Amino acid sequence: xxxxxxxxxxxxxxxxxxxxxxxxxxxxxxxxxxxxxxxxxxxxxxxxxxxxxxxxxxxxxxxxxxxxxxxxxxxxxxxxxxxxxxxxxxxxxxxxxxxxxxxxxxxxxxxxxxxxxxxxxxxxxxxxxxxxxxxxxxxxxxxxxxxxxxxxxxxxxxxxxxxxxxxxxxxxxxxxxxxxxxxx
Amino acid sequence: xxxxxxxxxxxxxxxxxxxxxxxxxxxxxxxxxxxxxxxxxxxxxxxxxxxxxxxxxxxxxxxxxxxxxxxxxxxxxxxxxxxxxxxxxxxxxxxxxxxxxxxxxxxxxxxxxxxxxxxxxxxxxxxxxxxxxxxxxxxxxxxxxxxxxxxxxxxxxxxxxxxxxxxxxxxxxxxxxxxxxxxxxxxxxxxxxxxxxxxxxxxxxxxxxxxxxxxxxxxxxxxxxxxxxxxxxxxxxxxxxxxxxxxxxxxxxxxxxxxxxxxxxxxxxxxxxxxxxxxxxxxxxxxxxxxxxxxxxxxx
Numbered sequence: 001x002x003x004x005x006x007x008x009x010x011x012x013x014x015x016x017x018x019x020x021x022x023x024x025x026x027x028x029x030x031x032x033x034x035x036x037x038x039x040x041x042x043x044x045x046x047x048x049x050x051x052x053x054x055x056x057x058x059x060x061x062x063x064x065x066x067x068x069x070x071x072x073x074x075x076x077x078x079x080x081x082x083x084x085x086x087x088x089x090x091x092x093x094x095x096x097x098x099x100x101x102x103x104x105x106x107x108x109x110x111x112x113x114x115x116x117x118x119x120x121x122x123x124x125x126x127x128x129x130x131x132x133x134x135x136x137x138x139x140x141x142x143x144x145x146x147x148x149x150x151x152x153x154x155x156x157x158x159x160x161x162x163x164x165x166x167x168x169x170x171x172x173x174x175x176x177x178x179x180x181x182x183x184x
Numbered sequence: 185x186x187x188x189x190x191x192x193x194x195x196x197x198x199x200x201x202x203x204x205x206x207x208x209x210x211x212x213x214x215x216x217x218x219x220x221x222x223x224x225x226x227x228x229x230x231x232x233x234x235x236x237x238x239x240x241x242x243x244x245x246x247x248x249x250x251x252x253x254x255x256x257x258x259x260x261x262x263x264x265x266x267x268x269x270x271x272x273x274x275x276x277x278x279x280x281x282x283x284x285x286x287x288x289x290x291x292x293x294x295x296x297x298x299x300x301x302x303x304x305x306x307x308x309x310x311x312x313x314x315x316x317x318x319x320x321x322x323x324x325x326x327x328x329x330x331x332x333x334x335x336x337x338x339x340x341x342x343x344x345x346x347x348x349x350x351x352x353x354x355x356x357x358x359x360x361x362x363x364x365x366x367x368x369x370x371x372x373x374x375x376x377x378x379x380x381x382x383x384x385x386x387x388x389x390x391x392x393x394x395x396x397x398x399x400x401x402x403x404x405x406x407x408x409x410x411x412x413x414x415x416x417x418x419x420x421x422x423x424x425x426x427x428x429x430x431x432x433x434x435x436x437x438x439x440x441x442x443x444x445x446x447x448x449x450x451x452x453x454x455x456x457x458x459x460x461x462x463x464x465x466x467x468x469x470x471x472x473x474x475x476x477x478x479x480x481x482x483x484x
Contacts, residue, residue, distance in 0.1 A: 123318075123319075124301075124319070127301075127318070127319045127336075127337050130337045130357045131336055131337050131356055131357055133357065133375065134337075134357035134374040134375040134393075135374075137374060137375050137394045138374055138393055141393050141394065141475070144414070144415075144475065144476070145414070145475060148435060148436075157433050157435055157456070157473055158435060160473065161412070161414065161435075161473065161475055164391065164412060165393065165414060168372065168374065168391060168393065171354070172356045172374055175334065175336055175354070175356055176336055176356060179300070179336050
C-alpha cells in the first residue's frame, strides 16, 4: 500500500498517524440533534415498537394458519370436486365454486346412496350380494386410486382414473336406484 | 237426466273398446294380436319370467305365452304408432308373478323392453332397441342404430350383424359378451368381464373396474379404441390396414404382447410403464389405461 501522509511516503502501517482529527468538532451538532429528537419523539417510541412487533407476528401467524385452513378446506375439495364428474378440461375455476361443486356432489351422492340402500334391501339376497359386491369394488378402487394419488399427486393417469371412477360410481348407483322403476 | 244417460253410454262404449285390448287372466295362457305400424314403436314390460321379442314381416304385434297364477293380466294397447305390452301384477305384489311371453313385432319396429328379474331375448328386429333388465339375462341380436342394452346384475350377450351401428352396453355386475359388432360401441361394466369381437369398427370406448376386458377385431383407417380398467387386465388384439398408434399406460401393472417392444418406465423412481408407438402419422389409434391391471396388445 502506498500513499502519502504529512508529505512523506509511508512504507508500513505503523507509520500512519494514530489519530486523524476532524476538520471541525462534530459532536455539538450530534448532541443537539439527539436532544431535538428526544424532545420531539418521546423515549417510549422504541419500547412501543418492541411491544407491537410480537402482535404483528401473532397476527401474521394467525393469518397463515387461517390461510392454511382455507387451502385445506377449499383446495382439497376442489380436486375431488373435479373428480365428481366435472370435466377436467374446463378452464381453471376459482376455489369457491369448486368447493361448492364438491359439496353438491357429496350431497347428491349421499342422497343416491340412501336410495340405493332401500333398493338393495328390496332385492333378492343373491342379487343384493352381487350388486353390493360390485359397488364395494368401485369404492375400494376409488380408495386405491386416491391412495396412489396421495403418493404421487401430480400423476395425470391417476387423476384421470379417479375422475372416471367417480363418474362410474355415480352411474352404477343411478342404475341400481333406477332398477326399481323398471317394472312400471 | 238425459245428460247422465249420455255419459253412461259413453262410459260403456269406452269400456267395450278397452276390453278387447286387455287380456284379463289370472294364470293360464295368452294370445293377443293388434294391428301396428310397420315402423312404429313397441314398448314391453314384464317383471319376472321371460320376454322373447321376434321381428316378423307382418304389420301386427302378437303376444303369446303363459302366465303364472300371480299375474293379474296382460295389457296390449296400441295408439298412434305406439304399442304397449304390459304384464300387470296385483297391487302389492310387484315381484312374484311370472309371465313367459313371446312378442312378435314388425321387423322395423323400435323396441323397448323393461324387466326386473325376467330374462330378455330379442331376434330379427331391425329397428333401434332399448333393452333393460335388473337381474335377468339379456340376449339380443342388434341391427338398429342407436341401440342400448343395460342390466344391473344380469349377464349380457349381444350379437351384431356386421353393419355399422351405434351401440351402448352397460352393466354393474354382469358380464358382457359382444360379437360381430361394427361401428361405434360404448360399453361399461364394474365387476363383470367384457369380451368384444368386432368387425370394422370406427370407435370403441370401454371401461371395467375389476373385470377383465378383451377386445378383438379390425379398426377402420381412422378407428379409435379407448379402454380403461382399474384392477382388471386388458387384452387387445387389434389390426388396422395402415397400422396403428398406441398410447398405453399402466400405473403398477405390466404391458406385454407382440407390439410391446418399446415399453418404458414412466418415472425413474416410481412405478408405472407406458408404451407409445406411432407407426402412422394419422390413422387408427389405441389408447388403454389401467391402475394395477396388466395390458396386452398385439396386432395379430
